[in-house]
Amino acid sequence: MNWSIARKLPLFVTILLLAVAIAQLSVGYFSVRKASRALADKRLPLATSVLADLLVSSQARTRLTALARDSAILAFLGTGRQRGRDAALAAMRRITNDTALNNGLELRDFSGKLLLRTGRFTIADSVLVSPGRDTARIGRLMRQDTTVYFAIAAAAGSDERGGGIVQQVARLQLNERTRRSLTGLAGGDVGLLLGNADGDPWTDFAAIVPAPPEEVRTSPTPVRYTRGGEPRRASAKAVPGTPWMVVAELPKRVIAEPARAYLLNMAPIAALIIVVGALAAWWGSRWLTIPLKDVTTAAEAIAAGTPGPSVPVRRDDELGRLARSFNTMAEKVARSLQTKETMLRGVTETAHDAIIAADGEGIIQFWNPGAARIFGYTVDEVLGKPLTMLMPQRFHEAHLAGIRRYVETLEGRVVGKTVELEGRRKDGTEFPIELSLGAAPVDGGMSFTGVIRDITERKRIAEALQATNAELESFSYSVSHDLRAPLRAIHGFARILLEDHNAKLDPEAQRLLGVIDQNTRRMGRLIDDLLSFSRLGRQDLTDARVDMTELTRLVADEIRRTEGERNGHVEITIESLSPAHGDRALLRQVISNLLQNAVKFTRGRPNARIEVGSRPDGKQTVYYVKDNGAGFDARYSDKLFGVFQRLHSTEEFEGTGVGLAIVKRIVQRHGGRVWAEGKVNEGATFFFSLPYGEN
Amino acid sequence: MPSNGVEILLVEDNANDAELTLRALKQRNLANQVFLCRDGAEAMDFFARRTSPVPKVVLLDLKLPKVDGLEVLRRLKEDTKTKSIPVVILTSSREEPDIEKAYELGANSYIVKPVDFEAFARAVSDVGLYWLLLNHPPQ
Numbered sequence: 001m002n003w004s005i006a007r008k009l010p011l012f013v014t015i016l017l018l019a020v021a022i023a024q025l026s027v028g029y030f031s032v033r034k035a036s037r038a039l040a041d042k043r044l045p046l047a048t049s050v051l052a053d054l055l056v057s058s059q060a061r062t063r064l065t066a067l068a069r070d071s072a073i074l075a076f077l078g079t080g081r082q083r084g085r086d087a088a089l090a091a092m093r094r095i096t097n098d099t100a101l102n103n104g105l106e107l108r109d110f111s112g113k114l115l116l117r118t119g120r121f122t123i124a125d126s127v128l129v130s131p132g133r134d135t136a137r138i139g140r141l142m143r144q145d146t147t148v149y150f151a152i153a154a155a156a157g158s159d160e161r162g163g164g165i166v167q168q169v170a171r172l173q174l175n176e177r178t179r180r181s182l183t184g185l186a187g188g189d190v191g192l193l194l195g196n197a198d199g200d201p202w203t204d205f206a207a208i209v210p211a212p213p214e215e216v217r218t219s220p221t222p223v224r225y226t227r228g229g230e231p232r233r234a235s236a237k238a239v240p241g242t243p244w245m246v247v248a249e250l251p252k253r254v255i256a257e258p259a260r261a262y263l264l265n266m267a268p269i270a271a272l273i274i275v276v277g278a279l280a281a282w283w284g285s286r287w288l289t290i291p292l293k294d295v296t297t298a299a300e301a302i303a304a305g306t307p308g309p310s311v312p313v314r315r316d317d318e319l320g321r322l323a324r325s326f327n328t329m330a331e332k333v334a335r336s337l338q339t340k341e342t343m344l345r346g347v348t349e350t351a352h353d354a355i356i357a358a359d360g361e362g363i364i365q366f367w368n369p370g371a372a373r374i375f376g377y378t379v380d381e382v383l384g385k386p387l388t389m390l391m392p393q394r395f396h397e398a399h400l401a402g403i404r405r406y407v408e409t410l411e412g413r414v415v416g417k418t419v420e421l422e423g424r425r426k427d428g429t430e431f432p433i434e435l436s437l438g439a440a441p442v443d444g445g446m447s448f449t450g451v452i453r454d455i456t457e458r459k460r461i462a463e464a465l466q467a468t469n470a471e472l473e474s475f476s477y478s479v480s481h482d483l484r485a486p487l488r489a490i491h492g493f494a495r496i497l498l499e500d501h502n503a504k505l506d507p508e509a510q511r512l513l514g515v516i517d518q519n520t521r522r523m524g525r526l527i528d529d530l531l532s533f534s535r536l537g538r539q540d541l542t543d544a545r546v547d548m549t550e551l552t553r554l555v556a557d558e559i560r561r562t563e564g565e566r567n568g569h570v571e572i573t574i575e576s577l578s579p580a581h582g583d584r585a586l587l588r589q590v591i592s593n594l595l596q597n598a599v600k601f602t603r604g605r606p607n608a609r610i611e612v613g614s615r616p617d618g619k620q621t622v623y624y625v626k627d628n629g630a631g632f633d634a635r636y637s638d639k640l641f642g643v644f645q646r647l648h649s650t651e652e653f654e655g656t657g658v659g660l661a662i663v664k665r666i667v668q669r670h671g672g673r674v675w676a677e678g679k680v681n682e683g684a685t686f687f688f689s690l691p692y693g694e695n
Numbered sequence: 696m697p698s699n700g701v702e703i704l705l706v707e708d709n710a711n712d713a714e715l716t717l718r719a720l721k722q723r724n725l726a727n728q729v730f731l732c733r734d735g736a737e738a739m740d741f742f743a744r745r746t747s748p749v750p751k752v753v754l755l756d757l758k759l760p761k762v763d764g765l766e767v768l769r770r771l772k773e774d775t776k777t778k779s780i781p782v783v784i785l786t787s788s789r790e791e792p793d794i795e796k797a798y799e800l801g802a803n804s805y806i807v808k809p810v811d812f813e814a815f816a817r818a819v820s821d822v823g824l825y826w827l828l829l830n831h832p833p834q
Contacts, residue, residue, distance in 0.1 A: 476790075482758075482787075484787045484808070484810050485709050485711070485712060485787055485808075486711075487810050488711075488712065488715070488787075488808060488809075488810045488812070488815060489709075489711035489712070489715070491810060491811060491812045492711070492715040492812040492815065492816075493711070493715075494812075495812040495813065496718070496812075520810065521810065521811055523810070524809070524810025524811060527810070528789075531789060535791075539791075
């Protein structure tokens with residue numbers, strides 16, 4: 001069981017107090033009991049002594065001894081019992097009148113024959129005890145029914161002069177009063193018993209009781225025994241001058257009484273202490289744990305994702321500080337969470353695309369407005385439903401298998417990628433989608449996040465573009481074939497005219513045919529350039545490492561060969577160029593066009609110089625071709641790379657105005673850019689950049 | 696060498712191009728045994744009628760009425776009787792797919808007709824000279 005500190009602390013304190021109380025009570029109880037027993041063991045012998053003394057000091061023996069010597073008795077006996085009878089009786093009556101009413105007094109001869117009798121108690125018909133000669137002797141206690149009695153006898157006179165025996169038979173007054181008055185002597189709670197030292201009868205002065213066991217009667221010290229079913233402690237003492245014995249006893253109950261009283265008094269106090277202690281501990285722990293509980297509850301609420309109100313700060317101590325710090329922290333967490341949530345909500349609500357999250361079983365957990373717009377389902381219609389509802393039936397199996405595989409092996413064909421698939425709207429229509437899928441483990445499961453774009457329009461545009469491209473292709477095919485044929489005819493027949501009918505033509509006609517000749521050639525070049533420019537947009541790029549230095553040297557050599565004979569000297573300097581990645585044939589055309597440009601615009605210059613170099617620039621390499629030729633007006637530099645855009649007249653420098661446009665297109669298709677710097681008559685520098693790496 | 700046989704089959708729908716081609720061949724004295732077809736169907740008929748002797752070379756334009764040049768080429772190269780005849784594509788098209796397709800079908804040369812007449816005349820006469828005089832076909 002997981003108990004809180006608020007419960008454990010008071011419980012612990014209570015148990016501790018209880019243990020202390022039990023120990024204290026036990027120790028106290030046993031000490032008190034031991035002391036009571038020691039006291040009892042002192043009191044009991046004292047009581048027996050007192051009782052024994054009381055019994056011994058009885059006057060009965062003295063009186064009887066005196067009676068045995070009384071002259072009237074002796075005279076009666078000495079006269080052969082003839083005379084003095086009344087006097088003897090009178091003497092005897094003095095004693096019986098004097099003493100207790102229960103005595104009987106007898107005078108018998110030695111044979112036991114009754115001579116005289118007085119008093120009321122007449123139980124005996126013989127001498128019950130061997131008579132003492134000098135003093136009266138006390139006999140054993142005897143019993144008849146409920147009566148206990150004993151005899152005291154003394155010899156009177158002598159045989160020769162006629163003697164006899166005086167015997168007094170005394171009955172013990174056994175009643176509650178006697179018992180009480182005797183026990184009162186011993187302190188009230190002590191029971192006193194009297195009996196023969198060798199056995200029955202025994203009495204407690206109120207009634208006949210069984211004789212105490214042998215071990216009680218013979219033990220010199222107090223012992224334990226059981227009488228009447230009750231355990232007691234008893235001490236015995238012989239009564240001197242008699243065959244009797246007295247026993248004083250105390251019930252164990254009485255001895256244990258002080259200890260019990262101690263327990264009875266102390267237990268409520270101990271209980272009170274425990275209760276007060278437990279309450280104090282409970283209150284103390286509450287005082288300690290309530291603020292902790294507040295913090296814990298608040299923390300648990302945050303952990304469960306349902307933050308409640310802030311923790312009340314009730315104090316200024318450490319717990320108060322804890323609560324305050326916790327509030328600050330919770331507030332910061334909440335604020336940052338809120339910011340993030342707001343951001344997330346902003347992103348997902350603004351997003352044009354569908355943003356959907358699902359768990360490891362493919363059950364939809366999140367659905368943004370974009371998703372609602374694209375698929376036609378509202379949030380309530382999809383949350384908790386499977387993703388399969390968003391795709392055509394034929395993809396269900398593959399989708400479920402894919403999810404299973406990913407959850408088990410973390411290998412997926414779609415996760416982490418962007419793929420094109422088919423989606424299914426609420427109205428059942430299917431449409432092309434682009435899905436970017438991410439997966440992340442959460443709370444022991446898997447969470448999939450998908451961003452879905454409706455690419456119906458894109459597909460349509462792509463198809464339209466493809467159609468346009470196809471049209472363009474057939475157009476350029478037509479241009480290539482059909483435009484060149486008439487041109488060739490014009491040129492061909494003009495040449496035939498010049499060659500075969502030269503004699504019939506005057507110089508002006510010959511000049512005009514020359515103009516036709518030039519223009520048809522130019523038109524042919526224009527068509528060829530235009531075709532290669534349009535092809536650039538459609539042609540696929542190859543990708544290889546291209547040694548730009550070697551490529552540039554090849555192109556330069558070729559140009560030197562074709563140009564060298566026509567013009568003056570041109571000096572082409574080629575530095576060591578960084579290698580590039582791209583389509584070798586196209587890059588060759590870039591270099592070729594730029595070099596030819598440079599050669600063209602330095603034509604006729606003294607000290608014509610062309611310089612080719614490269615330098616790294618961030619993630620790109622910048623190549624440049626620099627010349628000291630005609631240059632250009634920097635104001636028109638943006639026109640340089642446009643198709644058919646020229647900054648010089650055809651008379652000045654020939655050209656179709658396509659060369660630099662081709663350069664720009666090739667470089668752009670490689671992911672780079674082109675630009676130029678220059679001044680009129682101070683040369684021009686053409687730059688192009690190419691990205692590093694495998695492009 | 697049979698003197699009255701057709702040595703060059705020119706398949707060309709453009710009358711001007713045909714005239715220019717013939718003129719270029721004539722300048723090299725190669726025009727005597729040229730047979731001109733104005734479309735692909737005519738070319739196919741030519742081969743269907745004449746079994747022997749076959750021309751030494753076929754100059755074939757690509758863009759032709761009825762049956763286009765590539766189709767003519769395909770049929771020629773499929774037929775065991777005609778497949779060893781050298782076929783030179785003589786066209787205005789510089790389109791890469793055309794060039795690739797032509798070679799794939801077994802064209803022996805692919806010549807783009809230059810706009811420049813001198814260049815055109817040179818190309819045609821060079822081709823004629825090469826295939827008629829220098830090339831040695833299987834007997």
